[in-house]
Amino acid sequence: MLTRPIFTAVFFLSFTTQMNIQAFKVISTSSNTHQNITGAAILQKSADVCRDHILEQGQNFVQPDPLTAETLAVACHSPASASTLKSVITDISSSNAKVDGKHVFDAEYHFDDESFERARNLITQGVSDVKASLKQKNYEYARQRLGETLHTLQDFYSHSNWIELGNRSPYSTLIKPSLPLDNLADVNTPTCSSCDDDCTGNILETIITQKKLTSGYFSLLSPNKPKGKCSHGGLGDLTSLVTPKGGINKDGTTTAHGSLHFVAANVATAATRDLLQDIREAAGNVEFLRLMGIFQSSSVLCFVVDTSASMTEEIAEVKRITSFIIDSRRGTMDEPSAYVLVPFNDPGFGPVYKTTDPAEFKTEVNALSAGGGGADDPEMSLSGLWLALAAAPLASEIFLFTDAEPKDTEMKSTVLALIESTKSTVNFMLTNPLTNTTRSLSNPVNQVYEDLAVASGGLAIEVPKELLPNATSVINGTSISSLVTIFQAVRDPGTVQLFSFLVDSSVENLTLYITGNSTRFTITAPSGQSQSSGQSDGSLAVIQSVVNFHMVQVKNSSQAGVWNIYMNSTQPYTLKVTGKSSINFQFDFVEVYQVPHPGYTVFKSRPRSDGNVTLLLSMLGSGSEVPTIVLLVEPSGSGFHTGLLEDVGNGDYLVTVTTVPKGEFFVRVIGQTNSSSTSDYHSFQRQSSTRHRASSFGVTAVRNGTWFPGQLFSIAFTVATNSSYSNYTVTARNSGQYNMTFPSSLTTGSDGRANGVVELSTPGNATAGTEVILTIEVTQPETNDTNYAFLRLAVSRAVAPPAGLALSLWLSAGTLLIGLVINK
Numbered sequence: 001m002l003t004r005p006i007f008t009a010v011f012f013l014s015f016t017t018q019m020n021i022q023a024f025k026v027i028s029t030s031s032n033t034h035q036n037i038t039g040a041a042i043l044q045k046s047a048d049v050c051r052d053h054i055l056e057q058g059q060n061f062v063q064p065d066p067l068t069a070e071t072l073a074v075a076c077h078s079p080a081s082a083s084t085l086k087s088v089i090t091d092i093s094s095s096n097a098k099v100d101g102k103h104v105f106d107a108e109y110h111f112d113d114e115s116f117e118r119a120r121n122l123i124t125q126g127v128s129d130v131k132a133s134l135k136q137k138n139y140e141y142a143r144q145r146l147g148e149t150l151h152t153l154q155d156f157y158s159h160s161n162w163i164e165l166g167n168r169s170p171y172s173t174l175i176k177p178s179l180p181l182d183n184l185a186d187v188n189t190p191t192c193s194s195c196d197d198d199c200t201g202n203i204l205e206t207i208i209t210q211k212k213l214t215s216g217y218f219s220l221l222s223p224n225k226p227k228g229k230c231s232h233g234g235l236g237d238l239t240s241l242v243t244p245k246g247g248i249n250k251d252g253t254t255t256a257h258g259s260l261h262f263v264a265a266n267v268a269t270a271a272t273r274d275l276l277q278d279i280r281e282a283a284g285n286v287e288f289l290r291l292m293g294i295f296q297s298s299s300v301l302c303f304v305v306d307t308s309a310s311m312t313e314e315i316a317e318v319k320r321i322t323s324f325i326i327d328s329r330r331g332t333m334d335e336p337s338a339y340v341l342v343p344f345n346d347p348g349f350g351p352v353y354k355t356t357d358p359a360e361f362k363t364e365v366n367a368l369s370a371g372g373g374g375a376d377d378p379e380m381s382l383s384g385l386w387l388a389l390a391a392a393p394l395a396s397e398i399f400l401f402t403d404a405e406p407k408d409t410e411m412k413s414t415v416l417a418l419i420e421s422t423k424s425t426v427n428f429m430l431t432n433p434l435t436n437t438t439r440s441l442s443n444p445v446n447q448v449y450e451d452l453a454v455a456s457g458g459l460a461i462e463v464p465k466e467l468l469p470n471a472t473s474v475i476n477g478t479s480i481s482s483l484v485t486i487f488q489a490v491r492d493p494g495t496v497q498l499f500s501f502l503v504d505s506s507v508e509n510l511t512l513y514i515t516g517n518s519t520r521f522t523i524t525a526p527s528g529q530s531q532s533s534g535q536s537d538g539s540l541a542v543i544q545s546v547v548n549f550h551m552v553q554v555k556n557s558s559q560a561g562v563w564n565i566y567m568n569s570t571q572p573y574t575l576k577v578t579g580k581s582s583i584n585f586q587f588d589f590v591e592v593y594q595v596p597h598p599g600y601t602v603f604k605s606r607p608r609s610d611g612n613v614t615l616l617l618s619m620l621g622s623g624s625e626v627p628t629i630v631l632l633v634e635p636s637g638s639g640f641h642t643g644l645l646e647d648v649g650n651g652d653y654l655v656t657v658t659t660v661p662k663g664e665f666f667v668r669v670i671g672q673t674n675s676s677s678t679s680d681y682h683s684f685q686r687q688s689s690t691r692h693r694a695s696s697f698g699v700t701a702v703r704n705g706t707w708f709p710g711q712l713f714s715i716a717f718t719v720a721t722n723s724s725y726s727n728y729t730v731t732a733r734n735s736g737q738y739n740m741t742f743p744s745s746l747t748t749g750s751d752g753r754a755n756g757v758v759e760l761s762t763p764g765n766a767t768a769g770t771e772v773i774l775t776i777e778v779t780q781p782e783t784n785d786t787n788y789a790f791l792r793l794a795v796s797r798a799v800a801p802p803a804g805l806a807l808s809l810w811l812s813a814g815t816l817l818i819g820l821v822i823n824k
Contacts, residue, residue: 096147163267425456431464712761715774727746728746746778772793
């Protein structure tokens with residue numbers, strides 16, 4: 001039900017015009033969209049589940065009116081969940097939107113071409129995947145598959161004649177694989193007559209009276225369809241030009257059957273609720289609410305720990321800080337929602353331990369012991385970090401403890417790709433500095449760690465072992481719920497500079513983190529009150545300094561307005577300003593298409609540097625936050641690139657930037673709140689923690705079909721550039737460490753494109769719901785320019801095919817689409 005981006009097959013590269021594909025629209029002010037339908041159903045069903053859960057706890061539940069993420073979180077007695085819930089809705093809706101981009105030619109993903117059996121199989125397999133992932137507590141993949149599955153389910157009500165047959169309730173058979181699909185029009189049965197502008201009555205009366213189920217045929221490439229069949233209709237559907245002409249889709253109010261658009265959207269919303277109820281019944285109330293981000297904080301405790309023989313003191317400190325955080329936050333909104341632990345030494349790393357139970361996590365951490373790996377020899381630290389980034393939720397704060405340099409430096413580019421794609425922050429606690437208690441020199445063997453910390457917006461703290469407990473207070477401060485980044489800057493080489501940043505009245509726990517050697521600074525509040533770095537406990541803040549690390553905890557962070565910090569250092573330094581607030585944003589890089597209906601597809605890779613860059617920006621908070629300026633900010637401070645804002649509804653904005661920084665950049669958002677209180681400071685400022693960069697070429701990958709245990713799974717990918725006959729090297733890695741094959745190099749043809757396939761296998765005894773992160777990295781050796789594709793995969797559990805359905809037909813839903821590339 002979304003407008004799809006234009007794809008083309010390698011055998012038809014001349015077809016480049018962007019056309020409208022069948023689906024409810026992505027961006028519309030006059031029609032219901034997939035986002036509207038999905039968001040409304042999630043809120044409605046979550047309210048039902050939350051009500052039952054609250055009443056079971058013996059508490060009162062007041063039905064929220066109006067029903068929003070903010071009012072529902074309050075009704076659930078969990079107001080801090082509002083941002084998490086809204087973020088989850090955005091993630092599921094984005095996965096829904098991606099289906100049009102990935103499956104433009106696959107009729108079964110949209111119930112086109114009367115592909116009812118295959119489309120229903122996609123739905124039931126998708127629901128099975130969601131349930132299996134929930135059992136493994138892989139919430140991100142469950143949300144991804146839920147969005148994809150909902151797209152196909154919702155399309156049924158716009159693309160079939162279910163509504164025209166007089167139905168005003170969902171077709172429950174679509175989510176029940178054990179039930180047969182009855183009374184389908186066969187391929188030889190005519191279903192439509194021709195129509196021009198008004199297609200309201202073009203479905204044949206015999207089809208209506210006999211209650212035959214049909215759907216429209218659609219093709220961008222060929223006008224062919226079976227004789228007498230209905231078309232989807234609309235610009236771009238070549239089948240609608242062939243008798244019987246016209247169409248039957250209800251994608252918008254101005255489409256072929258647009259008079260039934262809102263009826264179809266309402267029934268699609270009810271069907272979405274029914275599918276969510278099916279998942280709830282299988283998972284239980286608590287797991288369903290976790291899936292939706294309710295009763296969860298956004299904080300995660302994730303440790304990557306060197307367990308070699310020299311790490312006894314560090315492991316003891318990990319145990320201490322783990323117990324402190326778990327015990328002090330139990331029952332509060334800052335209690336972590338997930339716990340991840342990855343040990344490493346040499347030659348081993350892993351396994352990943354992941355849980356939502358704090359007691360189990362404490363037991364696992366307490367079982368750590370130092371031994372093996374050699375004393376201070378290089379360790380497999382980046383491999384351990386790679387597994388943690390793959391296992392942790394998106395936008396996690398990760399802490400790595402080691403006293404050794406990395407042995408696996410070849411993993412750096414993969415780790416960088418995961419940092420960018422997951423938008424996670426990595427902090428390094430390094431106990432191998434060239435230091436005494438009064439003077440610090442950065443240890444050159446830590447350069448890789450420092451580079452990764454800077455790229456993620458994290459900290460690289462170098463302290464001697466005996467001072468490590470003085471530095472781990474940063475873990476307690478940065479692993480809280482609703483942590484936001486207000487400002488961030490990196491100066492290498494260091495410069496004497498005055499920085500200003502805006503603090504709004506919603507911010508609590510205002511904290512500044514500074515790393516650098518021989519660093520001096522002065523902070524000034526909006527009131528004019530100042531304090532220098534030499535005052536450890538002044539009237540404005542408490543400043544804790546440990547070797548190269550300084551943490552400034554402001555005593556009264558309610559001073560809304562412009563703050564200043566004067567950095568007086570010629571040595572390299574980093575500056576990060578954070579606080580606790582419900583106001584934040586999230587974003588994805590997207591490809592936008594305009595003709596004839598605006599839409600987008602989301603990329604999990606670096607954007608192209610040779611054209612416009614567009615972000616889909618989603619505001620998180622009370623619902624009254626409006627961005628006014630969005631900037632791509634160069635870390636050196638030498639340049640700002642301003643985006644053009646377009647409000648697309650539901651707190652979402654398309655931001656188009658015409659020129660892209662040549663190097664790395666942050667995303668900064670400045671906005672206003674629509675608060676009626678005159679005492680509030682209305683302006684706010686937020687910044688992405690992770691650095692991003694553009695690339696001169698694009699990499700796209702498509703996950704098609706279903707990956708069953710013991711089977712080979714193929715992922716097609718494409719490199720696209722403006723340069724013909726360019727050479728590229730390819731590296732692929734998967735977090736499951738399964739066997740796979742891929743081309744080590746590619747050369748683009750005269751059209752500037754090259755295609756490859758990654759083949760991934762898994763053992764026959766793999767557990768359904770097992771999640772695997774796949775990264776495909778592509779490098780142009782001549783320029784050292786790199787881009788990547790990021791995919792989240794999971795092993796599926798086979799769903800028994802309905803009675804009478806041939807196994808070959810059942811498996812055809814997994815047919816691999818090879819050679820499809822995005823038309824830019």
